[in-house]
Amino acid sequence: MNTIWTRHHIISLANFLPAEYNMVLQTAASFQEVLSRRVKKVPTLQGQVVANLFFEPSTRTRNSFELAAKRLSADTLNFAPATSSLTKGETILDTAKTYLAMGTNIMVIRHREAGVPQAIADEMDRLESRVSVLNAGDGQHEHPSQALLDLFTICSVLDPKQPKIELLQNKKVTIVGDILHSRVARSNIWSLTAAGAEVHLAGPPTLLPKLFADWIPENQEDSPITERKLFLHWDVEPALKDADFVMTLRLQRERMTQHLLPSLREYHQKYGITRTRLKLCKSGVRVLHPGPVNRGVEISSDLMDDPEFSLISQQVTSGVAIRMALLYLIGGGKS
Incomplete structure (x- = not known):
């Protein structure tokens, strides 16, 4: 696999190239093999912080991303809107910037309104933060x-x-x-x-x-x-x-x-x-x-x-390997 991954954020699949799809699939296949071992952890993202900012309820997607990050040895931060400063009037962008200040490298965003992950990605780029944003589902837009x-x-x-x-x-x-x-x-x-x-x-x-x-x-x-x-x-x-x-x-x-x-x-x-x-x-x-x-x-x-x-059931299992692949690729992993 000679393709070099260049995508900083994953917000939509509308302009994904065939080579990018294959790179994700083949990377996931290698992680699927890792997940079949007795020791299911690799040090690939050690020292990086993955923040799961889920502004709407989720079981499969949230737990899958959290497990994927931990399997890659990343530190994880989980956001719960009901107990957050959003209830006190803080904006979504200010919440994201708070996690940026904590040293977050990758933000996984889920929101009931379309466009929120893109807005956070644009703000991270404006701040030249080098933080990657991964869309975990936004409104009726994409997943x-x-x-x-x-x-x-x-x-x-x-x-x-x-x-x-x-x-x-x-x-x-x-x-x-x-x-x-x-x-x-x-x-x-x-x-x-x-x-x-x-x-x-x-x-x-x-x-x-x-x-x-x-x-x-x-x-x-x-x-x-x-x-x-x-x-x-x-x-x-x-x-x-x-x-x-x-x-x-x-x-x-x-x-x-x-x-x-x-x-x-x-x-x-x-x-x-x-x-x-x-x-x-x-x-x-x-x-x-x-x-x-x-x-x-x-x-x-x-x-x-x-x-x-x-x-x-295979879809649920595949979810961890695919999300490991996505975190790995946008987290600076090489093919």
Whole structure:
């Protein structure tokens, strides 16, 4: 791997290059091997400080980043908004600058408003602080590390020893659910189409408006990928036909108050992933879900627990290796 990593922040996957995807995947594969050892720690980021600034609740992402940082021997600082100075009127940028003053090298930011990680990254650059910022999910914008761990999980199924994006060329990946509100879907669309996969989106018209087709223009000037294969379906059956991988997204119960769906039961009947529906896919199809899962809504409970089809537990495991790779690369690690 001869690529040199030059990206200082990871905010979005919109302009990621194929070589960068492969560098992340191969770095994660090496850390996956480290995590299989009896001693699961390496001194790579010893002396560095990673601050997890999570302004909204999270279980998987926050714990995954904290464990990844500790596996790299970094010191960690964890931010809890309920007990922070935010409750006394401090601004988000002032909070970030407080962590900068404590010697933080990498800030992992999660916020319910889109654009907050970018704003903090811009402020760190303005101050010439050399602090790197990693977006751990912002509003309805993006969730880069989730999409990268999904990509790593899929490519590891196709080739456990050498996961690379070329393995996804012309594979059909179907994403089902609340596409409209999903930052996970947006990041996955960027990564999967960059890999050359056919991405089929399926969901109710209220959660997948027709205008979503224009979200990724076919030839976007600032995008390194000139052709992206993206298709929309309001019926799930054609989206699932001959699919190699199916990703189902969490149906956020808070959306029910907006009358976007008649009922959870009806949603499951029309869009829930079941064994019967998987018969439309290719044999050997595998199912992913970023979690947390509403059992019996997005996916049937028995299917979720079936290792023949479900990659959900592998996604959680992949999360630590991918986040180790991202922290390592932006923390000054070399290929």
